[in-house]
């Protein structure tokens with residue numbers, strides 16, 4: 280078989296990470312992968328994660344048995360509440376079923392697999408609509424389970440903001456009952472989120488067209504620093520009675536990237552038989568999970584569960600989240616400030632208007648290439664920068680380098 284296997288391109292993000300590592304320049308700056316760094320440019324173990332980890336390790340009963348197929352119950356029940364709110368009618372009415380997954384990627388995959396197996400039986404021509412642009416991995420996760428991918432406009436290069444009219448008209452003209460993938464907050468790669476008013480417009484079209492919402496939530500707490508506010512869109516759609524699914528990652532908001540902790544939630548629409556529907560869905564999701572990963576990894580999930588279920592640790596976690604989102608906001612201000620100080624051609628307000636881990640700078644592929652070859656600054660080809668790669672020591676260097684390539 281090997282003779283017919285073509286060479287695949289390297290993953291753009293992990294390829295970038297490897298190129299950065301191999302660069303020996305002392306000035307190099309990593310603005311590539313979306314992973315938080317402290318002001319010292321180093322990965323940050325959240326103090327609350329360290330504390331929970333110590334508590335777990337000191338338990339004499341600790342063992343390494345299998346988790347149940349659906350994962351650790353303290354994790355799945357607490358992550359439902361985190362996502363939907365403790366007083367969610369969907370939780371009270373037993374309309375939610377949740378499985379622990381291999382982080383957000385595993386949750387997106389499980390959701391796509393489930394829809395490919397069941398939703399497509401009833402609506403065979405269904406495609407999953409993703410924003411243009413979206414997270415680089417979405418399309419291949421979806422096509423791997425043989426679902427067609429379509430796109431809706433999202434980013435307006437002109438305003439460097441949301442193309443709400445383009446988005447609404449694409450949702451309007453998509454065939455009824457399409458699956459629409461939506462980023463809950465801190466949109467990757469643009470850093471541009473709909474306002475609450477715009478979410479209402481999106482929900483209105485989706486309800487009328489009976490579209491199926493598929494939420495991807497990788498940055499709760501990272502956008503505004505407020506967990507409930509960042510989950511507002513999902514809770515609003517649930518209140519409107521949508522049947523929907525959610526992929527939830529704990530990579531970024533707990534700094535548990537390599538631990539692969541996440542969850543997948545299915546919420547059924549309010550109806551007399553909703554509880555029964557949810558049970559049947561849960562039984563099928565369990566089979567899909569068992570056949571793919573058997574049961575999910577336990578370590579990171581234990582840490583998340585410990586923090587989410589302990590009010591004291593939870594409050595500390597919120598503090599840690601505010602520290603991360605606060606440092607990112609201060610870097611947005613610093614970068615914009617330096618560029619404006621230098622009189623760099625163009626406008627730079629989008630750097631502070633955008634939210635979450637990334638800024639979609641508007642730099643083109645040529646400029647990105649020059650930044651890498653001349654200044655050892657690494658970012659994705661589409662001009663996305665991970666704001667957490669900036670710090671008080673390198674922000675001026677980066678601003679000067681951007682200024683130079685913009686003028687070139």
Ligand code: LMR
Nearest residue numbers: 292311312313314414467
């Ligand atoms: C990113 O977009 O940089 C992150 O979500 C990392 C990843 O897995 O792609």
